[in-house]
Amino acid sequence: MRSSHDYLNSDVTIRSWLCTRDHKRIALLYLISITLFFFIGGAAAAIIRLNLMTPSGGLVSAETYNRLFTMHGVIMVWFFLIPSIPTVLGNFLVPLMIGAKDLAFPRLNLLSWYIYILGGSFTFAAIVAGGVDTGWTFYTPYSTAFSSSFVLLTAAGVFITGFSSILTGLNFIVTIHRMRAPGLTWFRLPIFIWSMWATSVIMVLATPVLAITLLLMAVERVFKVGIFDPALGGDPLLFQHLFWFYSHPAVYIMILPGMGVVSEIICCFARKRIFGYAFVALSSVAIAVIGFFVWGHHMFVSGQSAYAGVVFSFLSFLVSVPSAIKVFNWTATLYKGNIQLRTPMVYALGFIGLFTVGGLTGLFLAVLAVDVHVHDTYFVIAHFHFIMVGGMVSAYLGGIHFWWPKITGKIYPEKWGIAAALLLFFGFNLTFFPQFILGYLGMPRRYHSYPPEFQIYHVMSTLGSSILGLGYLLPFSYLLWSLRFGKDAGPNDWNASGLEWKTSSPPPPHNFESTPLVTQEAYDYGKSS
Amino acid sequence: MTHPSGVRGFIFIYLALLALLALTFGVSFFNLSGSWGLILNLSISFLKAILIGLFFMHLNRSPGLTRVFAAAGFCWLAVLLSLALTDYVSRGWIALPGRWP
Amino acid sequence: MGSPLNAGVQPQEQFKSIEQQHEAATQGMWIFLATEILFFGGIFLAYFIYRRSYSIGFERMSEMLDSFLGTLNTAILLTSSLTMALSVRAVQLEKKGSLILFLVLTLIFGVAFLTIKGFEYSEDFKNKLVLGPSFPFHGLEAVHMEMFLLIYYVMTLIHAVHLLVGICLVSLMVVKTVRSRCLPALYSPIEVIGLYWHFVDVVWLFLYPLLYLAGRPHI
Numbered sequence: 001m002r003s004s005h006d007y008l009n010s011d012v013t014i015r016s017w018l019c020t021r022d023h024k025r026i027a028l029l030y031l032i033s034i035t036l037f038f039f040i041g042g043a044a045a046a047i048i049r050l051n052l053m054t055p056s057g058g059l060v061s062a063e064t065y066n067r068l069f070t071m072h073g074v075i076m077v078w079f080f081l082i083p084s085i086p087t088v089l090g091n092f093l094v095p096l097m098i099g100a101k102d103l104a105f106p107r108l109n110l111l112s113w114y115i116y117i118l119g120g121s122f123t124f125a126a127i128v129a130g131g132v133d134t135g136w137t138f139y140t141p142y143s144t145a146f147s148s149s150f151v152l153l154t155a156a157g158v159f160i161t162g163f164s165s166i167l168t169g170l171n172f173i174v175t176i177h178r179m180r181a182p183g184l185t186w187f188r189l190p191i192f193i194w195s196m197w198a199t200s201v202i203m204v205l206a207t208p209v210l211a212i213t214l215l216l217m218a219v220e221r222v223f224k225v226g227i228f229d230p231a232l233g234g235d236p237l238l239f240q241h242l243f244w245f246y247s248h249p250a251v252y253i254m255i256l257p258g259m260g261v262v263s264e265i266i267c268c269f270a271r272k273r274i275f276g277y278a279f280v281a282l283s284s285v286a287i288a289v290i291g292f293f294v295w296g297h298h299m300f301v302s303g304q305s306a307y308a309g310v311v312f313s314f315l316s317f318l319v320s321v322p323s324a325i326k327v328f329n330w331t332a333t334l335y336k337g338n339i340q341l342r343t344p345m346v347y348a349l350g351f352i353g354l355f356t357v358g359g360l361t362g363l364f365l366a367v368l369a370v371d372v373h374v375h376d377t378y379f380v381i382a383h384f385h386f387i388m389v390g391g392m393v394s395a396y397l398g399g400i401h402f403w404w405p406k407i408t409g410k411i412y413p414e415k416w417g418i419a420a421a422l423l424l425f426f427g428f429n430l431t432f433f434p435q436f437i438l439g440y441l442g443m444p445r446r447y448h449s450y451p452p453e454f455q456i457y458h459v460m461s462t463l464g465s466s467i468l469g470l471g472y473l474l475p476f477s478y479l480l481w482s483l484r485f486g487k488d489a490g491p492n493d494w495n496a497s498g499l500e501w502k503t504s505s506p507p508p509p510h511n512f513e514s515t516p517l518v519t520q521e522a523y524d525y526g527k528s529s
Numbered sequence: 530m531t532h533p534s535g536v537r538g539f540i541f542i543y544l545a546l547l548a549l550l551a552l553t554f555g556v557s558f559f560n561l562s563g564s565w566g567l568i569l570n571l572s573i574s575f576l577k578a579i580l581i582g583l584f585f586m587h588l589n590r591s592p593g594l595t596r597v598f599a600a601a602g603f604c605w606l607a608v609l610l611s612l613a614l615t616d617y618v619s620r621g622w623i624a625l626p627g628r629w630p
Numbered sequence: 631m632g633s634p635l636n637a638g639v640q641p642q643e644q645f646k647s648i649e650q651q652h653e654a655a656t657q658g659m660w661i662f663l664a665t666e667i668l669f670f671g672g673i674f675l676a677y678f679i680y681r682r683s684y685s686i687g688f689e690r691m692s693e694m695l696d697s698f699l700g701t702l703n704t705a706i707l708l709t710s711s712l713t714m715a716l717s718v719r720a721v722q723l724e725k726k727g728s729l730i731l732f733l734v735l736t737l738i739f740g741v742a743f744l745t746i747k748g749f750e751y752s753e754d755f756k757n758k759l760v761l762g763p764s765f766p767f768h769g770l771e772a773v774h775m776e777m778f779l780l781i782y783y784v785m786t787l788i789h790a791v792h793l794l795v796g797i798c799l800v801s802l803m804v805v806k807t808v809r810s811r812c813l814p815a816l817y818s819p820i821e822v823i824g825l826y827w828h829f830v831d832v833v834w835l836f837l838y839p840l841l842y843l844a845g846r847p848h849i
Contacts, residue, residue: 532722533718533719533722533723534715534719536716536719539712539715539716539719540712543708543709543711543712546708546711547705547708550701550704550705550708553838553839553843554697554701554843557697557839557843557846557847558846558847559847560847566843566846567681567839567840567844570839570840570843571836571839573839574835574836574838574839577832577835578832578835578836581711581828581831581832581835582828582832584715585711585712585714585715585824585828586824586825586828586829587821591656592653594657595653595656595657595660598657598660598661598664599660599663599664601664602663602664602665602666602667602668603667605664605667605668605671606667606668606671606674609668609671609672609675610671610674610675610678613675613679614678614679617679617682617683
């Protein structure tokens with residue numbers, strides 16, 4: 001039964017939303033914003049895939065095509081994937097899961113959202129003005145000396161949004177260290193909190209390097225100097241080193257929260273505690289740390305020294321180990337579990353399979369000799385989409401479904417949920433598996449046209465992408481539908497463990513009526529198992 | 530913390546910092562071979578940073594976690610510098626056409 | 631353990647106690663300073679790799695900077711750190727007069743630094759030590775010298791911006807102190823701003839030898 005005093009209806013003015021300090025409301029502000037950007041980035045992808053239906057790629061010009069894939073990358077990476085789980089589920093759940101009233105710095109949290117909106121506005125303005133064509137990687141000297149597109153405007157948007165990331169990470173770290181409820185020791189924390197902590201460490205330490213990189217790029221472009229321009233004595237690889245020092249850990253910002261969500265879902269719907277809790281928790285930390293040591297694997301064929309390549313290749317093998325540990329532990333958790341195939345679980349199971357494929361193909365790419373052949377081909381594109389879409393988006397949607405009753409107090413229609421999850425899984429595989437083959441056969445990335453023998457794979461991929469698109473539209477529709485017509489949720493319809501389930505759905509403005517005291521391990525499902 | 534540091538302590542650290550500054554400037558009058566000048570300068574800068582961190586920024590009386598946060602930034606910078614430098618240092622080891630510089 | 635220095639101040643509602651709030655604030659600032667280390671770190675990487683390859687050009691250009699003014703500025707900034715530390719001490723002891731004095735002194739030293747830096751820039755412009763067509767040197771080594779100059783301007787400008795922000799924050803604290811009726815409530819903000827100020831000083835302690843002393847003794 002809906003309380004008359006939960007965080008949603010305690011004050012319904014617009015001003016109360018735009019000036020809120022409540023982490024739960026800020027999470028919803030982010031939810032709306034990132035969904036908007038997701039659809040913009042998705043629209044770019046749709047046009048790209050339509051263009052690639054025919055070998056001559058006649059739908060858009062090559063110039064426009066360059067702008068499309070750049071905007072797709074920029075928006076999806078910085079305005080959807082990086083914020084997604086941390087700002088929506090993280091903001092909502094971190095205080096709840098640790099038994100706190102709010103984050104450590106609520107006003108800073110609101111500021112983070114406004115900064116995100118400001119940065120997003122700059123980038124949106126760049127799109128409307130005509131976009132940028134450098135690729136989301138902004139490589140120099142093209143971006144600084146040759147491109148006539150809106151590089152500065154886009155870079156400004158990303159630069160600004162970076163601070164949103166930094167402040168969110170800072171907030172989470174301090175909150176998790178300082179504001180846990182009595183009795184909630186580190187090894188009693190939900191795995192989601194461990195993964196949010198690890199993600200926040202990366203956000204805080206990597207993003208500033210992106211900031212200085214974009215700043216230097218802007219200086220070079222505006223003042224026509226040569227920090228990165230070989231014609232003026234600069235080294236283009238310096239840009240790449242600085243860019244990837246951020247952008248590789250950034251991919252762990254994107255995936256670690258998803259792994260945390262999957263751990264929560266698996267435990268609830270297998271009715272078991274996680275297998276090897278300490279290993280799963282510490283593997284998040286290991287991924288965060290080792291993830292900083294591998295960035296050179298994006299530069300194997302760039303002119304980087306082969307010796308550095310060997311070092312980075314070896315370290316890249318190393319970073320796969322903690323990810324593999326997680327996959328093994330999830331599998332062991334599922335073993336002899338009492339599996340309930342509800343919507344979140346379908347997404348989580350999809351994650352495990354698709355992330356594993358993505359991760360393994362990452363290992364292929366980490367092998368120097370293999371990378372020489374598949375670098376800058378569709379193999380790489382398939383690899384990271386398996387992780388980001390097959391993995392991360394599945395986890396994000398799984399998490400949204402799992403916590404939807406808690407966040408909104410409403411239940412979504414389960415059959416539609418399962419249908420959408422299956423559509424996504426099927427559509428995703430049809431879209432991206434052919435791309436592994438394309439890449440292996442030699443189709444380069446970022447090309448708007450291609451030799452006719454590749455067409456069959458592109459057609460399959462485009463077909464898959466329309467099914468995938470349906471897989472996104474369905475949840476968008478029925479989740480919105482549920483807000484008005486869905487059944488009311490109880491405090492813990494899933495019978496899940498975790499402090500967030502011990503308060504009402506939706507929670508009251510201050511989360512808990514009284515500060516919880518924690519005396520048990522996390523995941524106290526079926527104690528006898 | 531429950532009681533403030535003494536004025537004398539601060540003045541002493543300040544004078545030590547000025548002395549180190551004088552040392553840095555003084556050493557620059559001498560011709561040191563190779564990159565020893567750079568290494569010496571950086572070491573003295575580190576020493577000054579440690580003094581400021583420990584005493585002016587109260588790290589000497591802060592909880593361990595605060596010290597970890599303080600150290601983390603430097604450690605991560607060390608990762609950036611050292612791994613990136615592995616590229617630059619080893620570029621000349623294989624004779625390849627058009628390598629920089 | 632004794633009672634904390636700002637006991638009696640009401641914490642914000644998400645915190646259980648003022649000590650928890652104070653610890654959160656200082657740890658939050660330290661995390662922010664870690665981000666700043668990495669921000670500056672990117673340009674330090676640029677400096678090191680170019681110095682390695684362009685050492686002669688770097689040394690020649692560095693020599694043309696005014697190392698006397700650079701050293702003087704370093705001493706001024708160190709003194710401002712002392713007065714900042716004494717400000718924090720003053721707020722801990724609830725000595726309003728001393729607090730205002732030391733904060734204002736910190737401001738004066740900060741502004742003095744920026745003034746001297748501005749004067750240096752104007753001298754640099756007068757000597758045509760700028761990038762672009764009016765750069766007085768030519769040839770391959772000139773490219774290397776221009777790289778040094780570029781990094782010099784970027785590093786010192788970014789540092790100056792950070793110092794300016796610090797000056798604004800300290801000014802704000804002066805105003806708040808003058809108007810304050812409850813000094814312990816300012817303990818946390820002043821300590822946290824102090825951390826930021828000391829950090830800006832530490833950055834300069836690394837910039838100074840790299841930029842001003844690279845060419846010494848005169849080659």
